[in-house]
Amino acid sequence: MLNFQRKKSLINMSDIEKIKQLREATGAGFKDCNLAVKESGGNLDKAVEILRVKGVSKASKKMSRVAKEGVIATSGDENKISIIEVNCETDFVAKNDDFVSFTKELSELNNKNDSNVEKLNKSNMSNGQSVEDNLVSLIAKMGEKITIGKVKTFNQSGTKNFNYLHTVVKDNLSKLSVIVSLETADESEPIKSFGKQLSMHIAASNPLALSSDLIDKDVLQKEQDLVTEELKNSGKPDEIAQKISLGKMNKFKEDNSLLTQAWVMEPKKKVQDIVKDLNISSLKINDFYRIKIGE
Numbered sequence: 001m002l003n004f005q006r007k008k009s010l011i012n013m014s015d016i017e018k019i020k021q022l023r024e025a026t027g028a029g030f031k032d033c034n035l036a037v038k039e040s041g042g043n044l045d046k047a048v049e050i051l052r053v054k055g056v057s058k059a060s061k062k063m064s065r066v067a068k069e070g071v072i073a074t075s076g077d078e079n080k081i082s083i084i085e086v087n088c089e090t091d092f093v094a095k096n097d098d099f100v101s102f103t104k105e106l107s108e109l110n111n112k113n114d115s116n117v118e119k120l121n122k123s124n125m126s127n128g129q130s131v132e133d134n135l136v137s138l139i140a141k142m143g144e145k146i147t148i149g150k151v152k153t154f155n156q157s158g159t160k161n162f163n164y165l166h167t168v169v170k171d172n173l174s175k176l177s178v179i180v181s182l183e184t185a186d187e188s189e190p191i192k193s194f195g196k197q198l199s200m201h202i203a204a205s206n207p208l209a210l211s212s213d214l215i216d217k218d219v220l221q222k223e224q225d226l227v228t229e230e231l232k233n234s235g236k237p238d239e240i241a242q243k244i245s246l247g248k249m250n251k252f253k254e255d256n257s258l259l260t261q262a263w264v265m266e267p268k269k270k271v272q273d274i275v276k277d278l279n280i281s282s283l284k285i286n287d288f289y290r291i292k293i294g295e
Contacts, residue, residue, distance in 0.1 A: 015042065022047055052137070067145040069094050071169050072177040072291050073107030076153075081161040081179050082111035085149030085291050093142050100170055102138055106131060106148075107172065115151035152289040154181040159286050162195030166203050176292040178202045183284040190278060201264045201271065202290050210285060212253035212260070223252050258288065 015037055022033040022044060032051060040046035070087035071094050086103045093099050105125055113119045121132045129137075139146050154161050159181045167175035178199045184191060209215045227248045231241045254260045259272040266274070275283060 018042060018044060018047070022051070051140075052133070067147055068294050070146075070149070070293050071100075071103055071173040071175065072165075072293065073103050073110075074163050074165060074172050074174070074177045074179065075107040075111040076161065078160045078162070080111065080153065080155040081163060082107070082115055082151070082153040083163075083177055083179050083289060083291060084110045084115070084151045085293070086146065087149050087293075088142070088146045089144040093144050093146075095169060096142065098138060099142065099146070100173060102134060103173060104171065110151060111153065114155060115153040117148065117151060120148075120151075150291050152179065152291075154179055154287060154289075156181060156183075156286065158185065159183050160187075160191070160195065162192075162199050164196065164199030164203050176203055176290070178288065178290045180288045181286040183286040184280060184282060186280050186283065188280075191280065191283070194274070194278060197265060198271070198285070198288075201261075202258065202288050204264050205258075205261050206290060206292075207258040207261055207288075208256040210258050210288070212257045215253060215256060220249070220253075224249060258285065 015034075018037050019030065019033045022037060023030065033047070036047040036050040037044075039050055067087040067089050069089060069091050070085065073084050073086065074081070076082050084103075084107050086099075086106065088094055088099065102125075106120075109123050109125070109131065110120055113123060121130065123131050125131060125134050127134070135146060135148070162180045162182065164178045165172070165174035165176070166178075169175065180195060180199045180202065182191070182195055182198075208219060224245075227245050231245060234241065236244070259270070259275075261271050263269045263271050263274050269277075271285075275285065
């Protein structure tokens with residue numbers, strides 16, 4: 001109580017009211033608001049600007065730190081769907097109400113902007129400030145590095161979109177999210193069920209690409225180098241070693257291509273077999289995207 005009385009004696013009541021208003025408007029701490037009020041001579045508009053500048057300074061210092069926590073936000077419907085990753089340093093901040101509110105609104109804006117990050121950063125949020133400015137303010141308030149990570153939008157005519165959220169934090173925010181685009185005009189329940197199950201399969205099996213010819217060449221080369229190194233000192237004749245190497249690479253491609261993966265719900269069949277069994281003309285898996293926090 002004595003400490004509080006001393007603090008009050010150093011600050012007149014009108015300043016205390018301004019500090020209170022400034023804290024409510026910006027979310028900044030008492031010390032920062034007190035200094036801003038003094039520096040601005042009691043002008044609240046100027047004080048807000050001072051805090052914003054200080055926030056930029058604080059944010060820039062935090063950007064060298066590692067942010068591997070956060071959430072994935074998913075917005076949209078079967079006609080257009082988007083996914084966005086927002087990273088922070090701790091799971092505590094990822095569950096904070098301010099972080100959650102920012103990310104949910106950001107997700108809707110991302111869907112409107114077709115995952116164009118440049119346009120997204122310049123877009124105004126509900127408080128009239130840009131995404132960039134709101135992000136800087138959030139970093140200053142949370143005291144952690146916060147960044148926008150991977151983004152993706154599916155918005156192609158003649159397709160239907162599906163999604164699956166794993167380890168849901170709140171509403172449309174999760175630790176892992178998958179979106180899937182199916183090329184079809186069919187609106188039957190079997191299609192809806194398959195779309196949901198396929199999203200779940202991708203979440204569990206983490207394919208690298210739709211088919212083997214679409215796997216990144218650098219990934220294939222890295223795997224080939226590992227196989228070659230493994231067989232180098234095996235003592236097997238070159239001809240046999242080459243056959244083993246070819247077999248291992250074919251197995252790698254099969255296991256990491258969505259169409260040739262074992263279907264999680266029925267492992268004796270491959271994903272492409274399930275598509276065929278549905279017997280729906282023109283049905284095709286058009287695209288998919290999977291994001292997991294920490295990967």
